Amino acid sequence: MPTPDQESNPIRILVVDDDALAAAGITALLSTADDLSVVGHCLDGIQVAHAIRSLAPDVMLCDVRMPGMGGVDVVRSLHGQAGAPRILMMTAFDEDGQVLDAVAAGAVGFLLKDEDPHRIIEAVRDVAAGDAGYSPRAARQLTQWVQDSPTADARRDALEKLGLLTDREHDFALALVTGASDAELAAQFFVAETTVKSALSAIKTKWGIRNRTQLAVVVARSGLA
Known part of the structure; x- marks a missing residue:
């Protein structure tokens, strides 16, 4: 509200x-x-x-x-x-x-x-x-677009990026492609919303990206989501 x-x-x-x-x-x-x-x-x-x-x-x-x-x-x-x-x-x-x-x-x-x-x-x-x-429905469409036209280099790059993450960051990244909000991710993983925000910020810094939509694209390219 x-x-x-x-x-x-x-x-x-x-x-x-x-x-x-x-x-x-x-x-x-x-x-x-x-x-x-x-x-x-x-x-x-x-x-x-x-x-x-x-x-x-x-x-x-x-x-x-x-x-x-x-x-x-x-x-x-x-x-x-x-x-x-x-x-x-x-x-x-x-x-x-x-x-x-x-x-x-x-x-x-x-x-x-x-x-x-x-x-x-x-x-x-x-x-x-x-x-x-983006909504869960839009997130599914985003994943489909990416997976419909993957390249070996793009998938390799995505997997390498995922390899840079801690276990918790990795879990958050994979869950993010559902279109879940920070609050929904916090509830899913039984952590504080500030923990989610901190982890997603760390991922963006490690990957050199600007927003969570780009983050979702990387995860989709990995083929793991």
Whole structure:
């Protein structure tokens, strides 16, 4: 539940989707939450830079496939820029995995467009709070995309990365691909949530990655999850 402070200072969201009907639907959904505010909508990636400067969103929900400047190019263009919002990709269930390129470029999570509405709202909140945003269902799709096109080098690299971890970090990493939150992992392993956060931070440092979605990709490439 949002706190009174969150309701008075709502999370500012920019929706980027060339499908006006889809954008209207996601806007209507997010507007049902008092702590979320959709501040703008872009029909293509070219409009994004100006919208970010003028609207200062905290989170950007960005479609993967758009004519002209697609979602992956949008993420790449914003990587490392001061004031850039945290980016949550939106994709159809039957996409070909382009979202993996977006994750590699800096997106912090992704949602399936026909996701449960509650999951979409929670993912936006998670991303705004500095976490990654993806549901168990999206996590399964992420794993499937990765496992459908593995390479020997990618699998070897992933296994080597897993070999750098302590036993506890290894267990957390494998469990993470289910899309579980920190709180859910803490309950699963009977530890404090701070223990989970510390372990995941240590994994990201050892692997030289930025977020838990990239962490899930590495685990999926290992073939162990």
